[in-house]
Amino acid sequence: MPIRVYSTLTRQKEEFQTVEPGKVSMYLCGPTVYKPAHIGHMVGPVIFDTIKRYLAYSGYQVTWVVNITDVDDKLIVKANELGTTVEALARKMTEDYLDNLRTLGVDGIDHMPYATQYIQEMQEIIAGLIEKGFAYPLDGDVYFECTKDADYGKLSGRNLTEMLAGTRAETRDGKHNPADFALWKGSKPGEPAWDSPWGPGRPGWHIECSAMARKLLGDTIDIHGGGLDLMFPHHENELAQSESCTGKPFARYWLHNGLLRKSGAGGKIGGDHSRHGDVAASQTADILAEKQAQEEQKLAGSKGAESVKSAVFAKFDPETVRFFLLATHYRSPVDFGDDRLAETAKSIDGFYRLIESFGRATGKDFYSLTVPATRAESNRVWAASASERLSYENELTALRTRFLDAMDDDFNTGAATAALFDLRKTLNSFITDQKLEADGKSNIAAQSALHRGVSLFKELSNILGVFRKPLEKKSTGGGDDEFVNSLMQLLISLRAEARKTKQFEIADNVRKGLTELKVTLEDRPEGTLWRREA
């Protein structure tokens, strides 16, 4: 099955075909680094990281660029406010951003260009646009003239004239058209500035992406990604500039991820929605208050949401967060909140149980298993198994196909995770049926069959970038220091004796006491296991 992707440009799924066979160029709009990253900033990176993993798994050589915008009005304002320089602020916030990416396992980014290092390239594009008549200088600024671009608005489905009719966009004196946007902004004294043919200034918001994408990936890139909120005006303008400049398609596929919403806390916003047109003057205040509330509900509001570290990672393991983000379709909006993450944490708990169980059954460490890194390699492994007629093997094969089919279909990670849950069930059943944790331990054939199945689980998990390491906040027997471990063994053996002599009250009191300390005991035929809950 070929890979199919949904492109915003055509509003439908298309068969994925790259400019250059076997290679993929991918550009994701990164952050403007003027404040600490919030969880919403992580959605795109996690999703596109997963997309890159899957494309690489599928045999493509992928080059992924995420830019850092380190010059911008917001940056200037914030730096002044904090009494620091734009440069220092940008550096600090970039570190914060990178730190969060690392935590979430986003490690597939190949280039992270800084806007300020591509001023030259931006100026070349601007000069080219002026020359071709798509742009005009105006008192130290340069504007892109939207009406000169015949298909302006094609990405976001807007019609220029209708757009202008509805909006009350402020028109700067001299702009040919209210929709014209700045390619270059003349600077006031004290602001960061670069020399240019149009006077000292700084780049407009959109031009950086056009310049960096072109420089690093070429005139036509395969995948351009970003949050849905960037579709207009940012991507629309980027596209207009780039295509007007090069005369070639800017991106083959435009992928937009849905935005996060804050769930829980704020509650729902008013039930009664009056139309804006027929609001009495007295109600205006209410409307404004409601607007304000809506702003706060949005994670990206100008208020500045809590940083990821304090808001999320303090409470939840990054693996949980990543799994949560991938459990729904990347194009859907998602309610983000503690309740939801807690549910995810619970739902993936069983995977860690399985991993531990595998360790006990085979004596092998899941995290250091070597598994196929590409689909081709994996195909060879699973083609060979066709001769073995175990129903277990057939189940594995079917689940593998289900997972890969889901990913082929516009990176449907939600459906893919469902296959993972079923795979978990299959593996657990196999362990139980073959008594691999009890007297079936010596069954070498069954052990290797389990090894095979668990390897598949790891292979598929790797594609999503989950279950790459044990949960940090949990430890199972052996995970703590020697002292704790010894104490636990002592308690367990004392309790075992009580149980042997049917002194269940004592045994249960021990367990109850441990439960209060967030330690859970599992009495199994082979012995008692313990683990700490988060």
Added chain:
RNA sequence: GGGGCCGUAGCCAAGUGGCUAAGGCAACGGAUUGCAAAUCCGUCAUCGUGGGUUCAACUCCCACCGGCCCCUCCA
């Protein structure tokens, strides 16, 4: 006012013009257990409402109701 998205069980959520509508959480029943835990099995949806197209729609079209996003800095 203009552009776009969504509405699937108590909750989250995938998906399809026609076989039994994934998966997770919760709940309930069962196997297992001294009791638990873990694991497994089972139960739990006429797919917002009303029309239309079709042999056939939850899936396509229209209307309505409800929710959301963009049009202003936003991942």
